Amino acid sequence: MNESANRHAVVVGLFVTLGLIFLLGGILLVGNLHNTFKSKIKVVTIFEDIGGLQKGNNIWFSGVKIGTVSDLHFYGKSQVEVSMNIVTKAQQFIHKDAKVKTSTDGFLGNKILIIYGGTSESQEVEDGDTLEVAKTTSTDDMMATLQESNKNLLAITGDIKIISKKLATGEGTIGKLLNDNSVYTNINAATASLQSASVKAQQLISSLSGFSSGLNKKGTLANELVTDTAVFKSLKASVMQLQHIADTASAFIANLKQAESNPDTPIGVMLHDKEAGASFKVTLKNLESSSEKLNEDLKAAQSSFLLKGYFKKNAKAGTGDSVK
Amino acid sequence: MENTELHTINKDESVISITGLYKSFDDVQVLDGIDFTLLKGENFAILGKSGSGKSVLIKIIVGLLKPDKGEVIVLGQQVDKLNRKELDALRIRVGFSFQSSALYDSMNVYQNLAFPLTMNYRDLSKKEVGNAVEEVLESVGLKEKLYQMPSDLSGGQRKRVGIARMLILKPEIMLFDEPTAGLDPITSNEIIELINEVKKQNNASSLIITHDLTCAKNTGDRIAMLFEGKFLKAGTFKDVFAMDNEHIKGFYNYNFIQ
Amino acid sequence: MDNSNNKKLLFSKGIDNAFISVSKAFRFTALFFKEAFKRPFHLREIFNQCFEIGIKALPLITLTGFVVGMVFTKQSRPSLEEFGATSWLPSLMGIAIVRALGALVTALICAGKVGSGIGAELGSMNVTEQIDAMEVSAINPFKYLVVTRVTATTITIPVLALYCSFLGLLGAYVNVHSVEAISIVTFCQNAFSSIRFLDIFSSLFKSIVYGFTIGIVGCYMGYNATQGTRGVGKAANRAVVLSIFLIFIEEIVIVQVTNWIRYF
Numbered sequence: 001m002n003e004s005a006n007r008h009a010v011v012v013g014l015f016v017t018l019g020l021i022f023l024l025g026g027i028l029l030v031g032n033l034h035n036t037f038k039s040k041i042k043v044v045t046i047f048e049d050i051g052g053l054q055k056g057n058n059i060w061f062s063g064v065k066i067g068t069v070s071d072l073h074f075y076g077k078s079q080v081e082v083s084m085n086i087v088t089k090a091q092q093f094i095h096k097d098a099k100v101k102t103s104t105d106g107f108l109g110n111k112i113l114i115i116y117g118g119t120s121e122s123q124e125v126e127d128g129d130t131l132e133v134a135k136t137t138s139t140d141d142m143m144a145t146l147q148e149s150n151k152n153l154l155a156i157t158g159d160i161k162i163i164s165k166k167l168a169t170g171e172g173t174i175g176k177l178l179n180d181n182s183v184y185t186n187i188n189a190a191t192a193s194l195q196s197a198s199v200k201a202q203q204l205i206s207s208l209s210g211f212s213s214g215l216n217k218k219g220t221l222a223n224e225l226v227t228d229t230a231v232f233k234s235l236k237a238s239v240m241q242l243q244h245i246a247d248t249a250s251a252f253i254a255n256l257k258q259a260e261s262n263p264d265t266p267i268g269v270m271l272h273d274k275e276a277g278a279s280f281k282v283t284l285k286n287l288e289s290s291s292e293k294l295n296e297d298l299k300a301a302q303s304s305f306l307l308k309g310y311f312k313k314n315a316k317a318g319t320g321d322s323v324k
Numbered sequence: 325m326e327n328t329e330l331h332t333i334n335k336d337e338s339v340i341s342i343t344g345l346y347k348s349f350d351d352v353q354v355l356d357g358i359d360f361t362l363l364k365g366e367n368f369a370i371l372g373k374s375g376s377g378k379s380v381l382i383k384i385i386v387g388l389l390k391p392d393k394g395e396v397i398v399l400g401q402q403v404d405k406l407n408r409k410e411l412d413a414l415r416i417r418v419g420f421s422f423q424s425s426a427l428y429d430s431m432n433v434y435q436n437l438a439f440p441l442t443m444n445y446r447d448l449s450k451k452e453v454g455n456a457v458e459e460v461l462e463s464v465g466l467k468e469k470l471y472q473m474p475s476d477l478s479g480g481q482r483k484r485v486g487i488a489r490m491l492i493l494k495p496e497i498m499l500f501d502e503p504t505a506g507l508d509p510i511t512s513n514e515i516i517e518l519i520n521e522v523k524k525q526n527n528a529s530s531l532i533i534t535h536d537l538t539c540a541k542n543t544g545d546r547i548a549m550l551f552e553g554k555f556l557k558a559g560t561f562k563d564v565f566a567m568d569n570e571h572i573k574g575f576y577n578y579n580f581i582q
Numbered sequence: 583m584d585n586s587n588n589k590k591l592l593f594s595k596g597i598d599n600a601f602i603s604v605s606k607a608f609r610f611t612a613l614f615f616k617e618a619f620k621r622p623f624h625l626r627e628i629f630n631q632c633f634e635i636g637i638k639a640l641p642l643i644t645l646t647g648f649v650v651g652m653v654f655t656k657q658s659r660p661s662l663e664e665f666g667a668t669s670w671l672p673s674l675m676g677i678a679i680v681r682a683l684g685a686l687v688t689a690l691i692c693a694g695k696v697g698s699g700i701g702a703e704l705g706s707m708n709v710t711e712q713i714d715a716m717e718v719s720a721i722n723p724f725k726y727l728v729v730t731r732v733t734a735t736t737i738t739i740p741v742l743a744l745y746c747s748f749l750g751l752l753g754a755y756v757n758v759h760s761v762e763a764i765s766i767v768t769f770c771q772n773a774f775s776s777i778r779f780l781d782i783f784s785s786l787f788k789s790i791v792y793g794f795t796i797g798i799v800g801c802y803m804g805y806n807a808t809q810g811t812r813g814v815g816k817a818a819n820r821a822v823v824l825s826i827f828l829i830f831i832e833e834i835v836i837v838q839v840t841n842w843i844r845y846f
Contacts (some may be wrong), residue, residue, distance in 0.1 A: 006602065010592045013601030016608045027835050386718050414718040417716075426715035427709075440719035443726070446622070493719065 027152050040085040041127040045100045045113075047080045048133070051140070052111050053102055059084050059113045060103075066090035069113060084113065086125075093173065095122040099134040190284035197291035201246040204298055208239050245294075339497050339529045340385060340398075345394030354380050356553030358394070360415055362497070362529055367520075369532040369544030371564075376550045378533040379423070382499045385531070386420055387411050399496065416444060419495030423502035425486035427474035434470050437461065437489050444493065456479075460488040463525065463543050464518060480511035484518065491522060498523070498530040504539045515543045610802050613733055617725050624730050631734030639695050639742055643688055647746035650687055651679060651753025659761070669760065669772075675754035676773030677781070684747030686704050686833060689792035692739050693825040697800040700731055704804025705814035713805070728805060732797035739793030740786055747785070755779030784840040791832050799825040 032265035047053075050072065059067040067086035086094070098118030115131065125131070166172055173286050328503040340362035347355040352566055354377040362368050372378045384396055387403045396403045408566040427436050437457045441450060461467050474482060483503065490498060503519060504512040516539055523530050532543050540547050541561045548558035549572055556572060557564045565572060591598045627767040655675055662668045704727060707713050738773050800821040807817035 006598070007592060009602045009605045010598045011604035011605075014592075016602050017601065024831070024835065029837055042721065132835070161643075383714075388714055388717060408722070411723070415718055415720040420715070422711045422715055424710055426711035426714055428715070429710070430703075441719060443719070443721045489715075489719070 039088045041088055041091055041125070042070065043083050043084045043086055043125055043129050043131055045126075045131045045133055046075055047082060047102070048078075048112075050080045050082060051102050053082065053113065054111065057111050057113065058105070059086060061090055061115045063095060064090070066094075066115075082113070083108060090116070091126075092124055094125045095120065096125055096131075097122040097127060098125070098131055100131045101134045186281055187286070190288065191253055193288050193291065194249055197251045197294060198246050198253070200295065200298065201242060201249070205239065205243055205246065208242075240264065248307060339364050339399055340531065341395075341397045342385075343395045345381075345384065345396060346392045347377070347384060347389065348392055353553055355384075355391075355464075357479060358553075358555060360555065360558065362531055363515050364529055365527065367523060367530045367545045369534060369540035369547040370550055371537065371540045371547055372533075372535060372550035374535055377553055378535075378550055379501055381502055382420070382531060382533055385499060386415060388416055416493050418497045419490035419493065419498045421483075421486050421490050421498065421500045421503060423505050423576065425474075425482040426575060427477075427482055427485055427489070432471050433461070433477075433485055434467070435453050436474065436485060437492055440489060440490055443478045444476075460491045461485075463491065463522065464488045480507055480514065483507065483511075483515055487515075487522065491526065493566055494526065496528055498526075498528050500530060500534075502534055502536075503532060504534060504536045509538075512536065512539065513542075519543050539581050605677055606800055606806070610728075611798055613724060614729060614798060618729050618733065622725075624726055627726065627730040628733050628737075631731050632738045635696050635734055635738045636691070636742065637687075638699060639692050639738075640745075642691050642695060642745050643742055644749060646687055647684070647693055647749030648753040648756075649681055650749030651675065651755075653753075654678060654683065654750075654756045655754040655757040659751075659757075666804060670761075670785075671758050672754065672764075672769045672772035673753065673776045676775075676777050676779065678746050679750040680777050681781050681783055682837075685743045685748055685789040685792060686829070687750075688739060688743040688746040688789060688831045689796065690826060692742065692793070693796050693823055693829060694759070696735060696739075697796040697821045697825045698818040699831070700735075700797065700800030701803040702814055702818035703809075704728075704731075704801055705807035705817035706804075706811075708807045709810050709813055710803065724805075726802040728798075731801055732794060733797060735797030735800075736754065736793040739796065740789040743785065743789035743792075778844075779837070780840065780844055784843075788836050790835065792829050795828050795832065796825045 053069060053072065055069055055072060056070045058065050059069065067084055067090070069082055070085045071081075071083035073081055082100075094115055095118030101114050101116070103112055103114045104110065118136075146279050169177055275284060338361040340360075342361070343359050345355050345358040346353070358381065360368075361403065368536055370378055370381065380389060384391050385398055385403065387406065390404050398414060401410065403411070403414070403535075406414065427433075428439065432544070434457055437460060438453045441453055441456060458467065458470075461470065464487055466481060466484050466488070469477065469481060469485070477485065477557060488501075500519060501513050507515065519530065519532065522528075530543070532539065534540050534543075544561065546559060547561050547564055549556040549564055556569060557567050592601075592837075609837060655671060658671065658674055660669060662670055662674070704713070707727070713723045713727065716726060751770075751773060755766060756774075758769060759766075803817040803821040803824070807813040809816070
């Protein structure tokens, strides 16, 4: 009885132990089994430098994990042959002319192999194929490029520093221009006279429009005069031209002001350029003289027999604030 | 085996009846064919050297150990065939006093005594339990030790508390395992008197396992000598020690020289 | 019975004995489940044991949890500093403590403190015949001693693990605060942002399993202690060693299963 009880206990113990071992082993292995049971093909590639790639590193294709690095060993003089296990599911998407490169998972992550490219003209990869290696842009390379760009940047900023220093101290043409006050004064004066000219033009135009409304009143002398359509048309055209000139002038002044205040724009630079400044001065003078001429024209218009009556009336109504 | 007279006794009067009992541990045969009967209202003392299998015998009687072979009938029931519930019901009727007293050392005296009672009779009120505890404690003469921890008691006191804990369930059979072991002669005598007294009070049968001749002589109506797993002789003290057997003589001499 | 009968062994004596102890342990565990759901439940004793276990382990867990959290943060800082990612520290600590450290540290401490205590207590009860004394008083000692203690550890250790995790995070916060001076609200938001329900659930499940392991191993060792006082020491020692061993195995298995679920 004692003996059989013992035997029974041993058998129970044996079964419990085996059961536990299977359960434990099962749980620990099953995690990897679904990989083990997946059918795979083996593909080889030969690298000059694998950059720290290790057995078991992942292989990506279009950003999807399709296998692992199964083996690494030296090949030829100093090359490294990398064997890859790739799941057969991915086989149909990878073509024989696909390329392989090393990369990293994220910026600081594990080394990975990336298979990319390949054209549909080429056949699907098969077990034992060798894929070509592409020139890698590893993090190291990226860093090197970055380093180069950094150097260039440094050089550029150095140059800019020198230029700005020279500009500030008034060296060179632009510097001198920038630091020459007379040009600025000239421009200021020119714009002032332009402004006054345009004000006068405005006044003239408003007087003219007042006059022309008077023309519409029947029975007046002027009306009668104007019913002669030919004279009226030419008069109208000249008034419109005047208006146009005045508009252009004021827009030009606005542009000028802006340009002057912003010396970085091409206009600003141009403005501050000596030669350009000189020719501009000439232009301004011309402008000045043209506006003077405009003034004279206006005076002539005042004394013209056609408009004389109107201007007189206007001078009476206003408090002497009329065109001289 | 000279135990023929035991078998002449009417079985109806027996509370414990053992026939052909064998028990071994690993390679050692501890009990090698034991037959004996405990009668109602009788004190039976089993004498033997330590390691002679006395403790194993009474542990088999209460079902703490299973026999390899043989029939053990206690109060009409075969112990090794009972299920847990039946065994518990039987154990309430059979008291057991341990050699080491086996007091629960995380409980004080009161809790030690109340524990078997409250666990077996869950509907008892606190007062009823208190009364029962005081009663048994008084009967062993330790009323004032109610709230002491076992570690604060002397060996004799612990033995008494152990006996009180046995008594609290009012057993029909009392089993004493080495009641005088490790005690000085005066305390031993007190315990012997106590055993006789509680037996009278409870009108119970007792089985006393001892290696102490004095104890066996003073408590046992009949005694038996256990040697190498067998009873050498059963009968009254005079009968046993009148026998011309070297082991009995040796045991007798050893005890009284000491 | 012939003595030679006992020599009929399946393998050798040592191997047979090893299997016998496995089957004993298996039966012991099975008996627990059989007895645990039967009346009477000894709820008061379960409560007492919970309280005792909690009191026993609390100071040690308070200290260890806090220190582990703080030291772990301190040690992780340089690695994250390298990437300028110290702002991830709360998140890292949250994951480390909630997923792994809280339950594991608590289990290891309780295996040492509670498991050995149970082993020694039941061991000494066993060698001084107190368990037999219960048995002969018609009290089921397995139910009264083992079921209550195992239930208590299974309940208490998850609570202690939760407490340990809390203190671990507190320790981590103290260290993070001393350097980054972030508020506790920000810390908590960071720390809990990367913790999923699965993490908390698996941690809780783990500590329940650990609690059960500590209880059942301690009880088994104590309940089967032999050889007097020396056996008591042995039982306590074995309880610690075996339960720590089992805790690590369970950790591996549960983490594996959790990860399946996580990436399912």
